[in-house]
Amino acid sequence: MDGAIRLWNLKEHLSAPLSPPPPPPKEESIRRARSRDSDSMPLDDDQATTDSAPAPVPLPRGLDGTALSTHSTDASSSGGSSAEMPPRTLRGHKASIIMLCWDPRPQNQRLLSTSLDKTVRLWRVDRDGAIACLQCPDYPTAAAFNPLYKDVVFSSTLEAAIQVWRLQPLAKSRGPSSGNVGGQGERGDKDLLYEGKIIERINVDEWVTSLSISPDGSLLAVGCRKGSVVFYDAKTLKFRYAKDCRNRRGKHAKGKKVSGLVWKKDSTGLCVTTTDSRIRLISLADLSDVSKF
Secondary structure, eight states: OOOOEEEOOHHHHHHSOOOOOOOOOOHHHHHHHHHHHHHHSOOOTTTOOSOOOOOOOOOOSSTTSHHHHHSSOSTTOOOOOTTTSOSEEEOOOSSOEEEEEEOSSGGGOEEEEEETTSEEEEEETTSSSOSEEEEOSSOEEEEEEOSSOTTEEEEEETTTEEEEEEEEEOOTTSOOOSOOTTSSOOTTOOSOOEEEEEEEEEEOSSOEEEEEEOTTSOEEEEEETTSEEEEEETTTOOEEEEEEOSOSSSTTTTOOOEEEEEEOTTSSEEEEEETTTEEEEEETTTOOEEEEO
16 A cells, blocks of 8 residues: 555546447357367367357446556556546555545535544645645544535544544744644645644544534534444534444344445435445434335
């Protein structure tokens, strides 16, 4: 893992015409090929076959996702077509990236990333470097934007805590800090535009594995290691209620960690994924399971 973030423009790939696959070989061509093989290399009776299938036809690249997901994983690679290479690569993390979170306001074009280098970085896709680097007290497991306040972000760490950060413009006369917790990044981060300050902190009972704030900005959903989802008031940070997302019986009855949280656009429901291969759609009206897969 090189700690880089690679971005593709999905609109360009999805709007590109799909190249048709090459036509399958005709039966006559297959028979001729088998005849040549049998003349050049005799087979024993137990090796011979009469219903051999032709080699599989390669799938077209692009819309099948292969080129987007498997090419250019090496940061040192170069060349190739636009479908194989990401149009933009964001670098700055010194260790593997844990998660990514897009700003819910598309016009801002901002991205949060957490990493094993104990930092949360804020990116703008039109810039190569991070615009903010938040030094965390422990490994940051998740991060989220506040949909109501552009200068407020949330993060969680392995010390079973949630931090609320306020982003402040960085004075140009001030250089990067030496990496203190809550500072503005490590030495070498010369292009930062903001510094972060922890203004609030929530201590929770277990490790936090995911975070998400409702689109209306009213609720903060916190996914935990043992399968529970805890809801806080996103403004006052007071506890509201909790929901267990674990099986009633079986080997996963003790609960598995929450791996993802996605809100409905109207903030009335929440989709929860856990590492026991379960997907649950929860109604916020009564915390019931609307669907479970």
